[in-house]
Amino acid sequence: MKVLVADDISRQGLEKLRIVPDIEIEVRTGLSEAELAQAVRAADALLVRSQSKVTERVLESAGRLKVIGRAGVGVDNIDVAAATRRGIVVVNAPDGNTISACEHTFAMMIGLARHIPRAHASVKAGVWDRKSFVGVELMGKTLAVIGMGRIGTEVAKRAKAFGMKVVGYDPFLTDDRAKELGIVKAALEDAVAAADFITVHTPLTKETRHLIDAAMFARMKDGVRIVNCARGGIIDEQALCDALAAGKVAGAALDVYEQEPLPADHPLRRFDNVIFTPHLGASTEEAQLNVAIVVAEEVANVLLGRPFRNAVNLPSLDKELSDYLAPYLVLGEKLGALLGQLSPQSMADIEIAYGGELALQDVSFLSRTVLKGLLSQRFADEVNYVNAPTLAQEAGINVREVKQPKSTVFTSLLSVSAVTPQGRRRVAGTLYNGAGARIVQIDDYRIDMLPEGRMIYTEHVDRPGMIGRIGMILGEADINIGSMQVGRRDTGGQAVMLLSVDKPVPSEVLDAIGQIAGIHTIRSIEL
């Protein structure tokens, strides 16, 4: 398997991949979009930092790509939606550079408060000017932290240690968490209005683009100082230029820009009271080693089919949940595949229902495995856990998750149904204590069958001799029957049968069984 490394990633971290047999690493940095598109053609994995842009065009040529590893946090340089549609897992290293980005933010804030870059340049130029660089203290000032995630929280903690008052804005910040951190929770407008210093720590998304715009600058105190070590574009650069020119903003410290590298003629470069660094927030030995190790391990896990943790386009699964769900993931995929093979024609309105204890868990990952099994009839290898919901949506298939904690005779029941040309069809399964997974229902019929291997499924009239005749045809074809389950509602009425067989059943044998009077449906099933 080939891993293409397209940005500068710690060699020590890459060792984690180098030592895996069957994994070959190719390092090619500084590629244009067209070169990256060409290089990714033969890659099974792509490793990047923030420099490479993994666009739709790049992904179009990525025939074998299974995983993109981002050695860092922000994935705004990766078209995650396009990767998801293609079933490519995107993994990142969410906490490897938190402290470095936080400390850089503090360096920038203090540099801004005490004019350190300009004072340094003045001394270097042979000048001894102490009057031009009178600064302000942080102690007693109000800091607005916009985005109270990992980095924002660390910044808030350090600001408290500096004696600052901290006002935090984040849609997910709870009153309890704010209290625990000793900060004031506020709306965005109120946070920026109260602040002497403002620092942003959100990802760049549709919602956060130009979160700090001209209207927001108008609300700020005169002489406010502003820091951006998160992403260019969260602050509207034109509005910042206007606020600097008007003297509203006393200084800005920027690590990130709407366009990187920052163009040589960018208007921000004209302001002496703006401090620039070239996207260095995560550039420490420690952070680069941390993120490289984490992402290399994650990429190896994906390639080797082992569990992985940090996928940005899959629901997260902690160890406890992952252990609990593991046998259900196998059962769920098989139930999906069973329903898909029972009704290989079109289907709509899929319902994945969870009963009993299972209904009390976070089952979003499990629903994906059910969907993957179900859609594999239609999309074959194209479908995986990553793109199953997107493929269903694009095919116009509505998917519902239903939870019924109290309504099952089984400790837990997983049931999958869909509207097919034969009406709504349903299969259900459970895990028997000690006896493993079982299919326990097909449509309205109760059965008890191991969801494994090759099977023959029939719908037929419940009459004597039926099973014998099927057994005879299979015997003549030298096909051994492993086990058999019949489900029926009334004697002499309709029935279903599942037979497990030891080898593939040729189509002429299936046809011969289908000819038996009273059999009206026959299918070959493989789980």
Ligand SMILES: NC(=O)C1=CN([C@@H]2O[C@H](COP(=O)(O)OP(=O)(O)OC[C@H]3O[C@@H](n4cnc5c(N)ncnc54)[C@H](O)[C@@H]3O)[C@@H](O)[C@H]2O)C=CC1
């Ligand atoms: N300059 C650099 O080298 C680095 C930059 N970063 C940037 O910093 C960002 C934050 O990193 P982490 O704290 O690790 O991420 P995080 O995911 O832990 O925190 C982001 C926070 O932003 C909040 N948020 C999302 N939308 C928001 C909105 N509209 N308004 C207010 N808050 C909102 C989220 O609720 C979350 O709490 C990353 O997305 C990345 O872009 C991260 C590392 C290094």
Ligand SMILES: O=C(O)CCC(=O)C(=O)O
């Ligand atoms: O790779 C880098 O140095 C950039 C880090 C960064 O911006 C991030 O992790 O989001």
